Amino acid sequence: MSLRIVVCAKEVLDPDAVNNYALEGRLVIGDDGKSLTQSSIPRLMNAYDEQAIEAALRVREAGVPCTIAVVSVGEGQDILKHAASLGIDEPVAIHADAASLDHHGVARLLAAFVRSRGGADLVLCGRQASDDDQGVVPALVAEHLGLPVVTIARSVDVTAAGDGFAVRVVRVTPDGDETVAVPAPVVVTISNELGQARYPTMAGRMAARKKKVAVVTPAELGVAPEALRPRITLAKQFVPTVKGACEMIGGGADEAAAALLARLRAENVLR
Amino acid sequence: MSRVVVCTWGTSGGAEELLTLARGVAAGLEATLGWVVLGPAPHDVTAIASRQDVPVVDHIEHEKLQSFGGDVAVAALADYVRQHDFRVLLVPQTFDARLLAPRLAARIDAGVVMNGLGVVVEGGALAVTASAYGGDTRVVYTLAGEGRFVIGVATSALAAEPAPNPATAVTRHCAVDLAAVEERVQVVTRSEQTGPRIEEADVLVAGGRGLGEKANYRLVEELAEALGGMAAASRPIVDEGWAEPARQVGLTGKITRPTLYIAAGISGASQHMVGCAAAKTLVAINRDPEAAIFRYARYGIVGDCLEILPALTRAVKG
């Protein structure tokens, strides 16, 4: 019996490139007032989703026979090619205009995809997407499928238990690590603490070239257009202005230190 | 009449700020303002509710809510909503709320938005301002239709203001049916962090990659100690193992709001700044006069943090 893993992945704008533009004060919003349109910002797989794939591959390498499907809503064929080059079994695109969907629509499609395959034992997602940072899709998918959900995992271990599988997750919480146990099927979200995701090997790249990305439509998944009508729409995006009222304190190290302390004490920030 | 309801559990941290925000939303929607407390209620609930003009505080009590996990919490709130419906439910965005809010939304077929910084009513429609790209941008979401919405709000940047006409709040005890609910996820080893947390510290000294190497983190700890504060860190140096994960400030770390935040060798990326922008006074020490951190700082020192940190420690010790 093999463990059926589905990893959900999203294409995003490279957050580091966005960050660099922001740091230089050169981040621009497009004419529609809501999109980041600088064409020099690469599109790539959300890094947390890449780590979710990594988590799946580690489960396989730990000796659990697995089938790993990676599914993405939208046209992001490139990220699915990337997923394929990492050695997953099945890249699947759900053919829909991702920009016109809200998270509820995306979650409905992902849940319908899992259902269309007769379920999954382990649904892995990144903890959040680095573009909108919402982090709600995994929980929505879990509820639609009636599954428990464990968030912000550092590691995921799967063992056979009776006719099924038992899952053990180390979660990163504000109070430190917490270990939880849950029987499959379950939805788990992966955090950066999992560690660096692998890069594709040359052989992996070659194999990926031959692998076809399967495409399914919402209709094939039994999701009607009304169920995808967004309740939440992006109206506007802007770059926040930072007030920038910094007083520079000069002089040598000791001089500057004394001057800073004097100011902080004068303002009662320090006693 | 429809309701705008604030939902809290555990301590009442952030509740009063969120109630102030909710009061404005309720006025805009011509709705009543409510507050629902899940599980044991903090001692100051009635006082806060009265100040914020909340006539009725709903208290959901059940033995399974003495200490609870997600399955029980979601089931309890869903059952509560069946009895007392709402239009908008606002939750302070804690670690647990990030999971609870979307789960509840799916369970009761509500729309959900997280990372809210502000919520307004414009022409009868709800608009939520939220942060995106780790704080690099702000987005405004329009919430369409007459349905319910659950909104997670980051309360650290909100201010509490008493209502012009305070109420005398009364408590309504709400019973929920949790007979069939058991936690599906079992905690095997719980993390009990002992000792102080950076979220609650009054003074923080944070180090970043500019420290150069692990051994230099000691300079951050020494200044923190001299100031009676705590040492904090940016994500890269936590990833490198120079500092403990519990010290990480930012989007995927802790959201802090100290009186004084001293950032040494930190560039000022948005993902870091969301965790410290609420500091009352921010001091930046950076070798690069163009570093973004200076845009957020009240005071800046351009120079080598390996020299300036020890100089500050000496000066503090006098």
Ligand SMILES: Cc1cc2nc3c(=O)[nH]c(=O)nc-3n(C[C@H](O)[C@H](O)[C@H](O)COP(=O)(O)OP(=O)(O)OC[C@H]3O[C@@H](n4cnc5c(N)ncnc54)[C@H](O)[C@@H]3O)c2cc1C
């Ligand atoms: C999805 C996502 C989530 C993230 N979450 C977080 C988070 O929670 N917290 C977080 O911190 N980051 C987070 N990041 C990373 C963030 O984008 C930055 O990369 C990170 O904050 C940079 O850390 P830093 O400032 O220590 O390092 P750098 O950006 O490398 O900055 C080092 C700074 O030190 C200065 N410097 C160098 N030498 C010296 C010296 N001798 N003396 C003085 N100054 C010196 C340099 O001028 C530079 O400004 C996240 C990123 C992403 C994409």
